[in-house]
Amino acid sequence: MEFTITNVILLFAVLLVIAVITTKFSSRLGLPSLVFFIAVGMALNHYIYFDNAYLAQLFGILALIVILFEGGLTTKWCHVRKVLLPSASLATIGVIATTLIIGFFATYILELEWLEGMMFGAIVGSTDAAAIFAVLGNKNIRTKLKATLEAESGSNDPMAIFLTVSFITLIQSHEMNFLSLVLSFFWEMGIGLVLGLLWGKVAVWMINKINLDSSGLYPVLSLALAVLTYSTVSFVHASGLLAVYVMAIFVGNSDLTYRTSIIRFNEGFGWMMHILMFILLGLLVFPNQLVSIAWQGMALALLLMFVARPIGVFLSMMFMKYSFQEKVFISWAGLRGAVPIVLATFPLIAGLEHSQMIFNVVFFVVFTSALFQGATISVLAQKLGFTGETKAPAPYSLELVSIGRTNSEIVEMTIEEGSAVVGKELRELELPEDTLITAIIRGNKIVTPRGTTSLQAGDILYVLVTKAQRETAKQIILEG
Template structure:
């Protein structure tokens, strides 16, 4: 009994220490995942903590649950617009890209470790998956945002390639452990069952979970538990049926997150905590498993594997997968570099150990070193790379909004949102009647100095006031623009991120040609918004840019899916000399 109490104390202390260390490390821009992993090592048997933990079965169980929660949360937070914008290139990277990456790494690993190509391929499959959550966290620390379509492809690729990598690693372990070669028909059937079954469990379970959330009358605190239990139950059911539980968890989260429901806010807020706790526990457990002294014999070859992965395998896979989708050379170069590795490769390296493959700990050591190098080199340079390739956009200044989930309300009904009036917002100094609100929205109450006033009797709004508004879920973005701070253009214009001059999206393309480059071919009937939308496959995003004659057009602002403002860059020559070379390989659009 006393040992149990010590275990509880020790586990809680490690989690608390991880949080404190993460907050402190943010000042130096250190990757949080690297901090969590480092604390696990320090607490391990060869660190000051001296904890002896070699239970790979327990680590696999805990890791599976944690990874399922992380993937469910990733799907929950994926914007449906991002899916439409980047689904096919993300699918290409998560399937073809994983296979190409694994194959290139396999060749190097087989030579470096003097092993068979199949074992080298297992190493490649283990280190192939990326971690977009780490990239997002690092950019957030630097107060940077990527162009929407770049952020979308990184996020969706990471959500999909984790299940694909797990499937490939399990398949290769089965092939290596089988006493006789498996027939091709058996392999195809296994792949089909994993992918098709995982998709069916994810989509079907996601809609079932959505229906349960909307139909069950429960206290608000039970809805996150319902979603958590439902997501992990889907994972377990899919795995039991021989399908991909990780794919099912991601898709179920995607379905639940893409539909508003009666518990949208409480579930999202709770899963933010669930996902962080899962990340901390997962990295601590994986760090505890590591014996630094056991890494020394394979350190040299593993460093070369990491170099091949970052400098050859990942870039070649990205070029092969993204060129058909007309991504530019700077975009391809950036996506190639930020293929950050996280917990999944180390987790996958547990599978050969559990299968008792010969020299199985070698896979674990290689995966750990590759992840460590990736977090150090790529993790610390993500923000610099975004600036270097001019793929960052000014961070949007968010409105201070609190969505209120009303009891009994379903997702497609009007919602109540609370706003704090900001000093530099469009609503400041205006009366409620003068606010540019959608016709289906209305202000219910204005609160000033703790006193609530009806919309009719409220004075002109002032900074610090609180407003409760009734609106349709699809109109909340418009209300954000009314009550949120006006965007500061000066920081963006310092580097020409959004162009030197701004034009309305309805401006005729021929007007720009006449003003800046009469030789440029322009459809007289097309507007700037229509031209840019066609150039970006009907899914443009703020920060997207394309050449038009001698100038460059930049998507500067959007309202929903419509481009409302376009920037014009008069001298779009690359800032960095090396980008002149990159531009030679830039694919043409349109």
């Protein structure tokens, strides 16, 4: 087929449609969608020659920014706060332990130098949140475990990147300054955390205060601020990905105007970047080269799943209040995904001696992990009693929008148990001028608001309010 502009656009459209449809089948088969996306990329490899590691890395990092930002936006701080210590331990001690163990095996199995083996361990040391929860789907997994896996997956990427870059530097320079590495680690993580919080505050202020002509620009502004966070933090040699995740959690848990539009836009854009990233990374792999490293890749994948990851989890959570079964589940739920494959492009760009072989083995390990662990995570969760009934879809769906240039919007407010307004009639609420309660969701029913309607705990109110009066309206409705 001749690759004209029209044909390329047609191919792009067909790929997106196929990828979206495969996500439906992946959830039914219990497999992470990344398996299908990578397979599509590998299939296209027969028709499209692509070996530009630099372009793949650039696109991969941009995709990771979007994916981490979207994940942070939907992360509930009240859940993460309770598992902050274990998830932080998993993201640091767990990754280091996994790196050292699998790096030891890789040194002998792949016949590498010690630093090259440790670099391989660092590359496959982090887990992938998107892959994990694509497999779990709508399973009602225990909040404690879900929050732990979510926080670990969102925060362990910077550690894996730091270790990988450090080992590459050591391989190229042949000089090892442990003090410099330790100081560099604390600088990257500490400054990344602080600047992530600062950028989060800036983002919330800008989104809530700037009056744009179209509500559709606010999601674009939020994404632009996420990319700006990564670039400015990376410019001072700190962890840009950690900063993006922290910034997103802060933004997602703040009182934000146009929240629904921002979250839905980034969710859709995150899926598209996820799809395109894995297809692009699949194009980098030549299937005939995987045959020559099949047994090495399989051996390292099994050692990662059954030895390195479990030891890393149990070691890092030794003094945590988690049962043996919970640690087993967290160990098995450590799917590898986007980050290891993106990190595997670093040695390629650096021009290291065994970089292509390492990339192929990393790809094999990630694909195998996703295939075997991905197909069994849901089953294991059910066997261990960590899932409840399948979550029912919401009985309501209401688009929250801004009303053109009137600077008004519809916001969602939930009446909590014990609120001062419980039992009050709507006419008793002294709402600001130009504020209107448009709908009340009560259980599975939509209640038409009237002056005599009494509020109950659990009611979800949709309120039309001007931007200037939003805070006042929320205080009156939620606090009485």
